[in-house]
Amino acid sequence: MLKEERHYHILDKIILDGKVLSADLSIELNVSEDTIRRDLNELSDKELIKKVHGGALPIDSNNLSYGERSNFNLEEKNIIAKKAVNLIKSGQVIIMSGSTTNLQLAKIIPADINATIYTYSLPIALQLTEHPSIEIIFIGGKLHKSAQVTVGLDVVSSISELRADLCFMGIGGINVLNGMTEPDWEVSHIKKCMISASDKVIALCTQNKVNETKRYTVAPINKIDTLVTDKDPNDLIFKDFKEKGVKIL
Amino acid sequence: MLKEERHYHILDKIILDGKVLSADLSIELNVSEDTIRRDLNELSDKELIKKVHGGALPIDSNNLSYGERSNFNLEEKNIIAKKAVNLIKSGQVIIMSGSTTNLQLAKIIPADINATIYTYSLPIALQLTEHPSIEIIFIGGKLHKSAQVTVGLDVVSSISELRADLCFMGIGGINVLNGMTEPDWEVSHIKKCMISASDKVIALCTQNKVNETKRYTVAPINKIDTLVTDKDPNDLIFKDFKEKGVKIL
């Protein structure tokens, strides 16, 4: 086994177990404790772990990862995600659709939030596994390969059986007259279920989706509680939405 | 063999095995270690691999999941995967457990195979989305973060409702007397369901799991149809298994 492999193994184990013991690692990796100590010293020099008597501990960086990430991107979807993340409170049950905006949102949920999130998107679920306290329920079904989400009757029936406080929904198009619309029939159906399963519906919506209309209807405009957008909420484009009782963020 | 060919070979192997050793490559490609080192240097200059003492590692190993990275038995698991992949035929319905051996298997399913695969492992599902014709059904439920698989009652009940031809199962331990065993209660339960849902059970098993016994029983030895291993099937260690009617591959 290569030295770097051992290093990765040690880092993984430290994350998973919260600590490592030199003696354990020596047996596990089949090298002398001496070598392990040298490994720990190197990792410690790189400030990746905290070496202590008998082994090593993780370097505390809970807020680091969050801070690092949230500084990074300044694109539209991130603006939306940053606004939307404030709507999440501990204890809530949340459904997320499979949009990239929701993926960005999943990345920036603060570590101290403690909620249950239902999703049918593989990338979002994977992202959420890095969060320390979110409970993730993956909604199973037939996997749509390119979109990496599950679809089909299983998904529909699973969603209809649950109740959520919030539902974060990416949208295909939105428009005062036709409400929310989707280009894909199956997705439109799933989103209908999501809406009726949730107390509040939050639509995540980049500027370019406003006043678009797609083939299949999801819901009339008044079903939406809050529309989160990358633009100024006071923009004239949202006037009609406001009159229908939709909050703009 | 051309230099470029070697380069492709090295890159392939690094993706598949998670590492390469200069010494191995030298024998495998029939050139001196010197040449291999020069190859590795070039690939490393192009930032396609990470060269380390003794060989090289993939460059993006830090965004791999726990299971994919800290995985010393990858070569053995690959040998198993290569044997097991021949058992897959078009038209079959297959259940896969969440082991890394199954992940390796998922990577090498030939493109012309046309089957339906049920899984409850996020990494396996994600891997399978790259296959052109496999139909993937993801079994939903509560997500176990570090293992990146769904667990719980939802999974159990989903599995009990289906029928499969084959079931590829990673195992915690195996032993003629106690049969298949698992260290985790929930997993043991899920695997029981998998077995009773499948016509044939294929156990994927590295040498070191043989004659191990874990806390929870999954099934007696005669429930296993085929045991796929990285060792020679004629090894004496498998004698007792054969007498119980288990095929060894």
Place this chain on the structure above:
DNA sequence: TTTAATATTGTAAAAAAACGCAAAATAACA
């Protein structure tokens, strides 16, 4: 404090890398 576990330091041996050079293969070109 005493004792057992863990660290440190120095050393030696083994493995691997780097270097320089020359032979061989390949490409370039008159």
Place this chain on the structure above:
DNA sequence: TGTTATTTTGCGTTTTTTTACAATATTAAA
């Protein structure tokens, strides 16, 4: 075609890295 330049490769030598072992010092815990 023959000649020359370039690339590729292998080999011996030197240097560096990695590792284990032993002796000694330090730490933590009973």
